[in-house]
Amino acid sequence: MEEEKKALNFIEQIIEQDLENGLAKNQLRFRFPPEPNGYLHVGHTKAICINFGLGEKYNAPVNLRFDDTNPEKEEQEFVDSIKKDVEWLGFKWDREVYASDYFQQLYEWAVEMIKQGKAYVDEQSSEEITAQRKTPFEEGVPSPYRDRPIEESLALFERMKNGEFEEGAMSLRAKVDMASPNMNMRDPVMYRILKRPHHRTGSQWKIYPMYDWAHGESDYIEQISHSLCSLEFENHRPLYNWYLEQVADETKLKPKQREFARMNVAYMITSKRKLQRLVAEKAVTGWDDPRMPTISGMRRLGYTPKAIRNFIERVGVAKRENLIDIQLLEFFVREDLNKIANRMMAVIDPVKLVIENYPDNEEEWLETENNPEDENAGTRKIPFSKELYIEREDFREEANRKFFRLKLGGEVRLKSAYIIKAERLEKDENGNITTIYASYDPKSKSGSGTEESLRKVKGTLHWVSAKHALPVEVRIYDRLFTIPQPDAEKERDFMEFINPNSLVTVQGFAEPSLKNAKIGEPLQFQRIGYFTKDEDSTEERMVFNRTVTLKDSFKI
Template identity: 60%
Template sequence: MNEEKSLNFLEEIIEEDIRNGKNDGRVLTRFPPEPNGYLHIGHAKSICLNFGLAQRYQGKTNLRFDDTNPVTEDVEYVDSIKHDIKWLGFQWEEELYTSDYFDTLYQFAIQLIKKELAYVDDSTPEEIAVSKGTPTEPGKATSYRSRSIEENLRLFEEMKEGKHPDGSKVLRAKIDLANPNMHMRDPLLYRIKHAHHHRTGDKWCIYPMYDFAHGQSDSIEKITHSVCTLEFIPHRTLYDWLIENIGIFPSKQYEFARLNMTYTVMSKRRLLQLVNEKYVEGWDDPRMPTISGLRRRGYTPASIRNFCERIGVAKRENVIDVGLLEFCIREDLNKTAWRRMAVLDPVKLIISNYPEGKEEILHGENNPEVEGGEGERAIPFSRELWIEREDFMENAPKKFFRLGPGLSVRLKNAYIVTCDDFVKDDAGNITEIYCSYIPNSKSGEDTSGLKVKGTIHWVSVPHAKRAEVRLYDRLFKLENPLATEGDFKESINPESLQILDNVYIEPDLANAVPGKGYQFIRKGYFTLDTRSTTEHLVFNRTVGLRDTWAKESQKEASV
């Protein structure tokens, strides 16, 4: 009997709340992305968690864009975020924006000023930092902390009306300059930014800080469980203080460990560096850990959701091996990807005793992992074939079960052939391989009685389609790109992309569509690139058939 899956700590909290009738048993979560970049695999974990919790407890999830910094935000990012969430298989209850609440947040600030819990400070950022003290020394009040309610209301109104330049004034909460939590030492609530906002235009030139927008937006929406990552633990006290002193719905913040993954950087700032400095071709470069990059590389929504489920929800930071993500996509594609033949490094094989001009149609299963094979596809066969250069050796060792002088092999879904001869060019490269075939050895109809240990793939020369194949690998060569001194970009893997522009594929692949996974037999899992055209077919390798990195790491460890 299968044991019931144990609850994570957030599920335990929610179930306790439901039992106690808290929030009338209602569960409402939110996913609050900043529209200042593309979402990455770490955000996918948060998406799966927030939407997954709501689904499990018959609740709902709001999508709320934290658009409080107009300088870094763009509608392009808003659109990409919505597309990524839908692609992962989730649908939000309401599409909301923190900017929806700017008028309300402004009134909340007025309330705090009237309660003598907020004041306008003219100090420079450097002076404010000094005034906060250190973790071991209390802060000291600036001369502006004693301003009257009337003066603070007038100055804050002037800030709103655009009468003061950027950086000249801020609104600060008046809490406790000796608080052991540095976030409680008169934190900033509003700053001046004369910048055009993608939704509110030029209506506002003051914008709330994250800490003043986060909890209040949660409260306005009556969010029951506001889930953040661990770095927001020090912010929770301020989250609660603001809600209590403004006197609004008591949303609660809970923290979980963010996703850290080997051979990867998760910082949007660093990912933006890679894009802007042309280390990658864009946010959706298949080497990027962005959801759009993973999608373009051929990752499926199911594989990412499975990955997020496997890594679970923890209270302590840890690092997940990227090999687990690769295992999840391998596992998914093994069950769903159609099998096709593609020759990445071609050399010509000529079947000398196969009649010239003769062609026949053979058949192969689309997916042998599924009962019934998901049907068959037609595979044209002819006298001249492309095979992989590595499948022939002039001086083959004893256990080489492919082609060489006098060696026999089965052609996948076709006949047994024996190598009779080969031709080299002046540089010593093999240019043509000559074989003879056994007519009564066709797959499924073999009456030859011959047994061969090897099977190789092939593509018929007159029927083959030409394609470009991009072999993507991990973007960084170090497990932790940030662990070494210097620029993290110095650890970029120079072999993270290899382009093969002379690849031959079976003709059925000309009908491939982006998002559909294919197993190139013996070569790995591939998908058609989103920027491919009918005139120039481009396939991206999603992942190899086996974890070659693990093998290489074991070798290095044993040296």
Template identity: 55%
Template structure:
């Protein structure tokens, strides 16, 4: 009894018999298989010869395994069915749909494939090579934008209250044709918490009490006061800005050693940002004796509420962005406006 055709036929061809005939019917010239199909090639060729049909040819190559993931469809299906991942296109999965959703450009995947080549020897490819190819391509095509994932407020005490200034910044320094855009600047700003240290070590050049830092495409500021809550946590920095230090028109003579990114508090938009890491904690899960699900990386997905520049209010899946100094991002297809 067949699960689709019932009792219509009393005999059905096994894969080994049907493989070559299906390829022949479809006029396949090169039937590309992984190495485990090599012992089946003799039967593949024999059936085609005896049936005197179009001579498809089977060729074998080694499976391309990647570090920090698994390629077994059986294991991947378990991860999907048992909700360890959100589906076959979950950005942590080693599938084409997952890579598309994660924002990997097709050209980067093609470059990766060119670099690793085709082999008949089983091996495992370092996933960092794929990530390198992706970064190389995204560096050329991504629009640079500002986002703050772990915010701390900066108040510019000598900047006029209620004033907003539009400052120009480049879209992509790698592409001279990408143009510029304007960013709103105001008295209250968000910066990354990691860009400030109250008691910095010697080689920390970003913002600190009494220290200087340049705001990207804006002004130089100096931290004058640190405001803490009752628990001793820093909640606000009160700073001075130098009006004569505007980017491109700087006559201040000041020489800060670091440039940091920022957002205007009243203009920034809130968003959920998903930070993806490698799916497994070990380099080769298939070589480990433990249950492969025990090797999953518990921090492979971290969700943050972040602030983004207002130009990102209307974005489309498939667009590429570099959050300056943070990494590359793309709108998720399940994004909702606002």
């Protein structure tokens, strides 16, 4: 039993302790609370897996709650994308709820706080309020409106709600402690005037609650047992608890906020503001660009939910932040794709190979395995003919003994086909090889059972029949940034570190069966990498994205 407890992460230990101290198991309820002001990114995958993972572990409900308190930046598009991402990762929520569902209750609670002398209307600008808060090393200066009469604040707050004042003219502040060393406790703003339509409530509200006020109270309304958030909110916890104390009924469960370390992955950024800038300045094609660290971008690149969840499980739940090597994420992507991706043949830098002794008009349909890692994957037929395409890098006019691919006078086996020997070649006026001429051994056909078919040669090449070749556009994606932490360089703009070679597009050829590949289907182009069919594909233009290379030096 002790060994089992040691394996628990610190959040699970907190929950277990709460259960031991009398919390009923049926009172456990968690939530994932995204703000619908952008697409979810790699950092959110950790919060999703933690909250929904706890729901699965304890058979407890998990709410998907949209903290939609800022209509300036929130859109239905983001709501829809968040729901799609959570479902794609394999999780189901119990209730879909919104902070905007509670706007009336939050307003009524704010009125009660004014009546109790715990909130007041301040007519200062946000700049003046910030200046009066001072620094953690000196006491703040109370607002001149801090002790205004309760009835006056009530009347002004009602007029704020009715839209009688301009934006920025005044705000509602909680009366907490202007001398607190925690800056969040220095009379935080609860409401500001925003005359912007909300994506759910329309123009009903002219004032909107601040995140700190809405978040904890929403947890309380929903009776969330454990409110889990990233470390940046640790200093907000005293305010979270203070707000709850103002409204909580002692007969009801009071949520417990606890913080875990954010997930920072090398070569990725997780600032929504910076991601928005990448999109706005067209450094990428959109939120779902395969180079983006968004969940939709990773999905389009070809990452799988299982790979991401395995990665999160390996990273674990920690109290201290650190930078995670992106190669660890790519390791789990490869590990999953290796099991599920069919092996296909495609040539992305083609050179023509002519087998001179193969009959001119003959073609064969050869059998090849789909995935040696999956015994149920079966086989398929691929066409073979006199003229083929092979990778340009797989041939050298001259090479040493360590080059095990094709060279003049040398032999290789064509995958699932025959052994060939390079006899001669042709070049253009610039000295580039245009055609390789070879001979084949008819008795060396793979799987034929002849002595020649069992003959071993050191190299095996993938190939595509020129007569049957499917033209494809192949997008070779690399890391979006040239350094591991592009937003850590305080003296330089992170945009300066964008990798100019993060996307290289080439035209190649693939076996004809790829015509039937589905959007997002995991594939391995043999000896090249893992790929997936992109949504830009049409009947006339087939587009494939490289998900990840075949191998990497990373070890775990």
